[in-house]
Amino acid sequence: MSTRVANEVSRRQFLISSGVAVAAACLTPPRLFAQKGLVEIALKESATAKVTVQELRRNISVLLGPGGNIAVLTGQDGKLLVDAEVVSARPNVTAALASINADPIKQLINTHWHFDHTGGNDWLHQAGASILAHENTRKRLSVATRVEGWVYTFPAAPAGAIPTAVFQDEHTVHFNGSTLALKHYAPAHTDSDISVHFTEADVLHTGDTFWNREYPFIDYSTGGSIDGQIRAAEANLAKASATTVVIPGHGAVGGKSDLTLFRDVLIEAREKVARLKKQGRTVEEVISAKPTAPYDAEWGQGFQSPKSFLGWVYQGV
Ligand SMILES: [Zn+2]
Numbered sequence: 001m002s003t004r005v006a007n008e009v010s011r012r013q014f015l016i017s018s019g020v021a022v023a024a025a026c027l028t029p030p031r032l033f034a035q036k037g038l039v040e041i042a043l044k045e046s047a048t049a050k051v052t053v054q055e056l057r058r059n060i061s062v063l064l065g066p067g068g069n070i071a072v073l074t075g076q077d078g079k080l081l082v083d084a085e086v087v088s089a090r091p092n093v094t095a096a097l098a099s100i101n102a103d104p105i106k107q108l109i110n111t112h113w114h115f116d117h118t119g120g121n122d123w124l125h126q127a128g129a130s131i132l133a134h135e136n137t138r139k140r141l142s143v144a145t146r147v148e149g150w151v152y153t154f155p156a157a158p159a160g161a162i163p164t165a166v167f168q169d170e171h172t173v174h175f176n177g178s179t180l181a182l183k184h185y186a187p188a189h190t191d192s193d194i195s196v197h198f199t200e201a202d203v204l205h206t207g208d209t210f211w212n213r214e215y216p217f218i219d220y221s222t223g224g225s226i227d228g229q230i231r232a233a234e235a236n237l238a239k240a241s242a243t244t245v246v247i248p249g250h251g252a253v254g255g256k257s258d259l260t261l262f263r264d265v266l267i268e269a270r271e272k273v274a275r276l277k278k279q280g281r282t283v284e285e286v287i288s289a290k291p292t293a294p295y296d297a298e299w300g301q302g303f304q305s306p307k308s309f310l311g312w313v314y315q316g317v
């Protein structure tokens, strides 16, 4: 399966990142488990990481690559993309888009401001796309923005990368005969997260409010929190039916049962970590207690090691 290839690539990539996180462990909190070097490694590795195409429903496909998953809607209006990958993935994203068909790229929607979802904004804009996002995505991209969790300050994005249309709470897009319902989450993974629901096909892109069988990154620097991430997981569950196809920010395409599992893992981790913290345990002691042990082997293989994830949870309880 093509999906499998993409997962293996990202696994390899982020195992390297985990090593970097360990190297940063001598720093003092809250940077203790910060992922110094992760952005640089992602930029380097994304230049060669595979991008595969998986067909979903109607005229919707998903591109699975090194960064955030891209949804692609095709038709007579041209291509509409949800998210834009890491900038260095451009050659492989270009090839993947061309493999679907030759339709021009006309519209881009960003699920949030992070570099692995907006990195391609500038070149996609130059290729013909208008960019739509939440107003906080425009705000974050317009100025230099620090992410403590990655020990990295992103410079202001180039003019072409800035969304030209923004909204606050919800917005509807009509494109290629499809209705797209866009909805802002209360601050969750960041303060700029939106969901995109392709209504007729019942395909839901959650951005980074859902990671399928991977521990999530939580960006406290730009409004994220474990409690917000849990609230967003509940909101996703409320939107999904048993037949909804769900595109996570990272990981394989899933469904309602995967959303339920993600929500349950977050809640369990939050409860256990909060209890230990209340007992006066330090973050190192919480990590040593392995409160997420049953999930670590699988869920810690992605973007976030169990250690990093527990660090983000500890910070917010
Ligand atoms: Zn992401």
Ligand SMILES: [Zn+2]
Binding pocket: 112, 114, 189, 208
């Ligand atoms: Zn993100």
